[in-house]
Amino acid sequence: MLLRRIRLPWFSVLKAQVTIPARLQRSCETLNSNRWLHTTPHPSPCAWKARDDCLELKHGGLVMQFDYMWLRDHCRSASCYNSKTNQRSLDTASIDLSIRPDQTRVDNENLFLTWPDGHITQYKLDWLVQNSYEGQKHSAMQPRNLWNASSYTRADARSARWEKFMSCDQELKLFLNNFLLYGIAFVEDVPATVEATELVTQRVSLIRETMYGRMWSFTSDYSRGDTAYTKLALDRHTDTAYFQEPCGIQVFHCLRHEGTGGRTLLVDGFHAADQVLQKSPELFAILSQVPIKHEYIENLSDHCNHMIGIGPVLNVYPWNNEVYMIRYNNYDRAVINTVSQDVVQRWYRAHRALTSELRNPENELWVKLKPGKVIFIDNWRVLHGRESFTGLRQLCGCYLTRDDVLNTARSLGLKA
Numbered sequence: 001m002l003l004r005r006i007r008l009p010w011f012s013v014l015k016a017q018v019t020i021p022a023r024l025q026r027s028c029e030t031l032n033s034n035r036w037l038h039t040t041p042h043p044s045p046c047a048w049k050a051r052d053d054c055l056e057l058k059h060g061g062l063v064m065q066f067d068y069m070w071l072r073d074h075c076r077s078a079s080c081y082n083s084k085t086n087q088r089s090l091d092t093a094s095i096d097l098s099i100r101p102d103q104t105r106v107d108n109e110n111l112f113l114t115w116p117d118g119h120i121t122q123y124k125l126d127w128l129v130q131n132s133y134e135g136q137k138h139s140a141m142q143p144r145n146l147w148n149a150s151s152y153t154r155a156d157a158r159s160a161r162w163e164k165f166m167s168c169d170q171e172l173k174l175f176l177n178n179f180l181l182y183g184i185a186f187v188e189d190v191p192a193t194v195e196a197t198e199l200v201t202q203r204v205s206l207i208r209e210t211m212y213g214r215m216w217s218f219t220s221d222y223s224r225g226d227t228a229y230t231k232l233a234l235d236r237h238t239d240t241a242y243f244q245e246p247c248g249i250q251v252f253h254c255l256r257h258e259g260t261g262g263r264t265l266l267v268d269g270f271h272a273a274d275q276v277l278q279k280s281p282e283l284f285a286i287l288s289q290v291p292i293k294h295e296y297i298e299n300l301s302d303h304c305n306h307m308i309g310i311g312p313v314l315n316v317y318p319w320n321n322e323v324y325m326i327r328y329n330n331y332d333r334a335v336i337n338t339v340s341q342d343v344v345q346r347w348y349r350a351h352r353a354l355t356s357e358l359r360n361p362e363n364e365l366w367v368k369l370k371p372g373k374v375i376f377i378d379n380w381r382v383l384h385g386r387e388s389f390t391g392l393r394q395l396c397g398c399y400l401t402r403d404d405v406l407n408t409a410r411s412l413g414l415k416a
């Protein structure tokens with residue numbers, strides 16, 4: 001398809017290298033409004049058209065439309081952009097909103113624009129391709145493999161090993177690659193202490209301190225006003241849905257368990273959301289639009305907290321409909337009073353559809369956490385739960401800041 005486009009006949013027009021002033025460009029357009037202009041001899045990989053409100057550029061089989069204001073605003077010249085700090089110095093508000101270049105020229109690798117005040121902007125064509133809407137819009141922000149229990153098991157994502165993980169970037173990269181693809185990743189052979197668990201997490205990110213502390217270590221002692229601190233089963237959920245920004249990553253290390261039960265349940269929330277989207281897009285839309293409140297109210301003598309977070313169950317990027325965060329916690333969901341009765345009714349149906357997918361036994365991955373095995377869970381994607389248990393069970397861990405995990409991944413060359 002792309003190759004066929006390149007061979008179209010208007011690609012061989014205008015063989016000489018010319019610069020066409022804006023006034024003439026406009027009259028060219030009226031005469032030949034569908035004509036692509038080349039400013040280098042054939043075979044140039046690039047052609048352009050100056051339309052009334054945008055510059056259309058054809059390069060490498062891609063047709064891109066650049067707003068004139070955008071082209072002026074993104075100028076990378078030394079006076080407009082500080083390449084040492086990677087920050088814009090140009091004052092966007094000082095640009096005439098109806099600006100157009102006086103002159104446009106393209107060579108094999110660059111686009112040159114001369115603006116009415118004489119300022120010249122030079123763009124590398126490859127940069128334009130990479131940064132255009134047309135070059136970006138189909139790509140997911142982050143590649144990921146949606147899974148159910150059997151596909152995750154078949155994928156055979158290898159755990160990282162403590163010694164190598166702590167010293168070798170390649171091992172960290174493998175771990176983060178798994179984390180980005182599946183939303184869960186493991187490090188094994190970690191000494192069964194809070195200190196070693198902390199060291200493992202610091203290889204990946206900064207710790208996000210919350211009202212539960214920095215590193216926490218808890219058992220079923222009702223020390224806090226939450227079901228997590230009991231021996232009861234916990235249905236699948238994401239944590240801290242009651243924060244304005246729920247914690248990005250959850251780390252668990254079971255330091256000790258003398259008893260039965262207590263397995264951990266993991267479910268890929270993005271896979272469940274995708275199933276809802278495939279089967280009933282209108283229910284998916286409701287879950288991504290209706291704001292829902294979650295709340296944490298704790299009134300103990302030494303812990304008083306009241307947290308509130310409001311947002312849809314499915315948080316979706318508006319430009320590509322990609323789900324980036326799921327908030328699902330039926331324990332902590334607060335009174336619904338933000339929408340009217342008809343919306344409430346539709347929301348409960350949509351919630352039921354998502355819950356059915358989340359509860360589909362095929363989607364349930366059960367693991368028994370043992371001393372030495374640290375799990376990192378993407379709390380914006382993968383839900384966790386636990387089986388009821390007997391005996392003494394001690395779990396330690398922490399939350400991590402999502403930005404810092406992604407930052408580490410990018411520094412190792414991963415797309416995140």
Ligand SMILES: C[N+](C)(C)CCCC[C@H](N)C(=O)O
Pocket residue numbers: 212216218226227228237238239240241329331332
């Ligand atoms: C992990 N840690 C035991 C510290 C806290 C548990 C928080 C439990 C809360 N209901 C929530 O889901 O956010």
Ligand SMILES: O=C(O)CCC(=O)C(=O)O
Pocket residue numbers: 228234239264384385386395
């Ligand atoms: O006890 C467990 O395995 C997990 C409890 C839980 O959901 C939590 O601490 O967030």
Ligand SMILES: [Fe+2]
Pocket residue numbers: 228237238239384
């Ligand atoms: Fe939890």
